[in-house]
Amino acid sequence: MRFLLHTLTLVLLPAALSAQFLPPSSSIFERDGVVIPVYENFDALAPLFDQRSDTTVIINFWATWCAPCVEELPYFEELTRDHGTRKIRVILVSLDFRKQLTNRLLPFLQKRQMQSTVVVLVDPDANGWIDRVDSSWSGAIPATLIFNATRREFREQTFSREELQSLVNSFTGIQE
Amino acid sequence: MKSIFLTTLALLVFSSLSATAGGYSVGDKATDFRLMNVDGKMVSMADFPSASGFIVIFTCNHCPYSIAYEDRIIALDTKFKSRGYPVIAINPNDPDVQPEDSFDAMVERAQEKEFPFPYLLDEGQKIYPQYGATRTPHVFVLQKDGSDFRVRYIGAIDNNHEDADDADEHYVEAAVDALLTGAAPAVESTKAIGCSIKYKK
Numbered sequence: 020m021r022f023l024l025h026t027l028t029l030v031l032l033p034a035a036l037s038a039q040f041l042p043p044s045s046s047i048f049e050r051d052g053v054v055i056p057v058y059e060n061f062d063a064l065a066p067l068f069d070q071r072s073d074t075t076v077i078i079n080f081w082a083t084w085c086a087p088c089v090e091e092l093p094y095f096e097e098l099t100r101d102h103g104t105r106k107i108r109v110i111l112v113s114l115d116f117r118k119q120l121t122n123r124l125l126p127f128l129q130k131r132q133m134q135s136t137v138v139v140l141v142d143p144d145a146n147g148w149i150d151r152v153d154s155s156w157s158g159a160i161p162a163t164l165i166f167n168a169t170r171r172e173f174r175e176q177t178f179s180r181e182e183l184q185s186l187v188n189s190f191t192g193i194q195e
Numbered sequence: 196m197k198s199i200f201l202t203t204l205a206l207l208v209f210s211s212l213s214a215t216a217g218g219y220s221v222g223d224k225a226t227d228f229r230l231m232n233v234d235g236k237m238v239s240m241a242d243f244p245s246a247s248g249f250i251v252i253f254t255c256n257h258c259p260y261s262i263a264y265e266d267r268i269i270a271l272d273t274k275f276k277s278r279g280y281p282v283i284a285i286n287p288n289d290p291d292v293q294p295e296d297s298f299d300a301m302v303e304r305a306q307e308k309e310f311p312f313p314y315l316l317d318e319g320q321k322i323y324p325q326y327g328a329t330r331t332p333h334v335f336v337l338q339k340d341g342s343d344f345r346v347r348y349i350g351a352i353d354n355n356h357e358d359a360d361d362a363d364e365h366y367v368e369a370a371v372d373a374l375l376t377g378a379a380p381a382v383e384s385t386k387a388i389g390c391s392i393k394y395k396k
Contacts, residue, residue, distance in 0.1 A: 080388075082259075084259050085390060085391075086293075087391060087393075114388055116259065116263075116356075116357050117357060118357070141357075143354065143355040143356055143357055143358070143361065143362075144354045144355070145351070145354075145356070145386060145387045145388045146350070146351055146354060146364075146366075146385040146386050146387060147354075149386040149387075149388070150386065156386070157329035157330060157386065158329070158330055158386045158387050158388045158389055159329045159330035159388075159389055159390065159391040159392070160388060160389075160390070160391065161391070175329075175391075177391075
């Protein structure tokens with residue numbers, strides 16, 4: 020029972036924290052203690068991209084089946100785990116197909132015990148929303164948007180640890 | 196100090212070039228190619244003298260978006276080959292980086308799915324950068340213009356990768372239908388999510 024409570028806290032805490040940060044989602048995927056907001060329509064997620072504060076927001080578009088995405092995920096997780104006093108929020112926007120949430124995304128997240136906020140975007144009309152993320156984005160993943168109140172950078176690439184750290188440091192300064 | 200400046204300048208110039216260079220816009224002349232088909236024969240657009248154009252699709256074996264569109268690509272070829280716009284599929288990925296996209300795997304997949312169109316390997320990856328393909332699947336509809344091939348549409352197949360029945364914009368079909376009536380496609384370019392093209396770093 021104590022173990023269960025502990026697990027629940029671990030799982031629910033990030034979700035509760037993200038609730039104040041993420042716009043309301045169309046639905047929630049909830050299974051085996053994993054809670055993921057699912058956005059059926061980009062419009063619902065769009066307010067996330069309009070936030071301007073002293074927090075550096077790092078939004079990464081990925082999918083479990085995308086090898087170069089999975090390769091760089093640990094570096095995003097490191098930012099979430101080891102950001103110290105820097106104000107950083109990492110949001111991993113999964114583009115996994117709707118029918119793969121249970122059989123692919125769920126086991127993936129459970130196995131890796133991901134700490135970053137994960138949301139799912141299943142809006143199929145990508146031509147309608149890709150340019151709203153960044154007009155230079157061709158649509159290939161992985162893709163990453165980093166912004167704060169004063170600056171905004173978009174990258175259609177796979178990051179090495181050094182590249183990602185250096186770009187994030189240019190927003191936040193180096194963690195002592 | 197000077198060398199740092201020059202290096203930086205060179206990097207800036209190079210990065211701005213790579214952002215703009217490479218890749219066709221609608222209206223551009225597209226290059227022909229000569230690539231190995233899954234039947235072991237080399238294929239060029241010049242091998243189809245009676246074609247009015249082509250639906251060139253950069254696609255591959257491993258990418259879930261490509262797999263989701265396989266049946267729709269077959270349907271495009273079935274509908275338009277007899278009307279002068281056959282599909283030519285090209286796998287742009289480096290098989291060393293993505294082993295599921297090796298030539299042998301292509302042959303196997305083409306047999307399983309009974310692809311009615313050529314499925315070519317972009318050996319050496321010389322063709323996809325010229326077209327400016329960045330993901331799979333990525334479509335280029337070409338129209339014959341004398342001995343040239345003009346790009347008339349670039350982008351997605353339709354607006355629902357996950358479910359063909361839920362798509363209500365059939366971009367490629369509409370573009371080719373327009374070309375067949377002598378009109379320009381109403382929608383000339385679209386974007387879609389897809390798998391990045393795999394190359395050696």
